[in-house]
Amino acid sequence: MSAFNMADQLSYIDNPVFSQFAFYGSILIGKTVLMSPLTALFRMKNETFSNPEDLKLGAPGIKVNFDDQTVERVRRCHQNDLENILPFAVIGVLYVLSDPLPHVARRLFQTFTAARLIHTVAYLAPLPQPIRFLAFGVGAVVNMIMVGRVIICGTL
Amino acid sequence: MSAFNMADQLSYIDNPVFSQFAFYGSILIGKTVLMSPLTALFRMKNETFSNPEDLKLGAPGIKVNFDDQTVERVRRCHQNDLENILPFAVIGVLYVLSDPLPHVARRLFQTFTAARLIHTVAYLAPLPQPIRFLAFGVGAVVNMIMVGRVIICGTL
């Protein structure tokens, strides 16, 4: 059967590469989503708000503030996640569908996940450079390997 | 038949959960994409541009400006969409493929969509807090519920 209509029962569970991707991808998306409440937490704690209407969430008399060091650090870490983890999630789906070798795919997903978790710790601690720099670089290389494979598969 | 090759006819229309996701997801992506022209509109109206080469789009003699209150408010709203709606779109696909109960999935998609539309109105109006704060929180909880299910499905 070559025609395909997604039907009642639709699942990635029987596909080992997709299952691996779903597992690691959802850990990373969960980590990224949690950066927002973390920012909010430090905004509350440090009474650092960006909008006039938010000021009533803090003490009377505070003003909008865009310069709190901790809040801005969490925000830069979050932004770096958006720049790297969201592309990973998107190219990852295409990579999975390019039918890669399962053990290569698993190693790439694990490497990327470890690199991004180290990146977050290195940014928030902060750890001395070049730890964060290297963690970022490893993640970017994994993304580019997957991009390269999908482009090559598309032109063959 | 266990092997699967996407073929001539490929559609989500017969899968009710994927159809629901496609409907709500595309509304939210459309809303996010429209934030850019909205920013551009206020940049034109308030003659607030970030790049020297953009200045000829406004009156003679204006300078680059990063501090217009309205433009920065639209931009913060847009950024919050990137931080929440893009992860929703990504984890949503994995969640759909984890074969969830259709009525639970539909309720999650509807809740997230309502929360994000309320968030946008609350940000742009602006409405008094904690409306925006709660709308953001509801969206983040829906994302984490989907993340949790995909991780659990992946480890079983």
Place this chain on the structure above:
Amino acid sequence: MSAFNMADQLSYIDNPVFSQFAFYGSILIGKTVLMSPLTALFRMKNETFSNPEDLKLGAPGIKVNFDDQTVERVRRCHQNDLENILPFAVIGVLYVLSDPLPHVARRLFQTFTAARLIHTVAYLAPLPQPIRFLAFGVGAVVNMIMVGRVIICGTL
């Protein structure tokens, strides 16, 4: 057969529209991912760092700096990619699965890809306006066309 479980062999290669999308989408994701190392390159060259712990990557005595013109320009270009290319990648998958006419889909993907590549060149060169403005607009229109089709397909 209406039930579907992704299995050992999973690939988009037999679906022409998905193959086209994978090809153009991965070019654009690759371009977006490369903006981060480009930012890092100019941070090194211009010794412009955002975090105190990064300062040892530059000359002794430098301070954190958020105002380098070149770095901020690359960052704005990168941000615009996140705001447009990531939504394209997400809505593109849904659009592909809405079973569009192949030649229409290919034209949309090609138009979007050309518009975003022109946008990047126009931002980084920089080229005189309204080139970047038009490139951005064409990309946004393609995104909205795909959003519109998926919403309409979902409500029929």
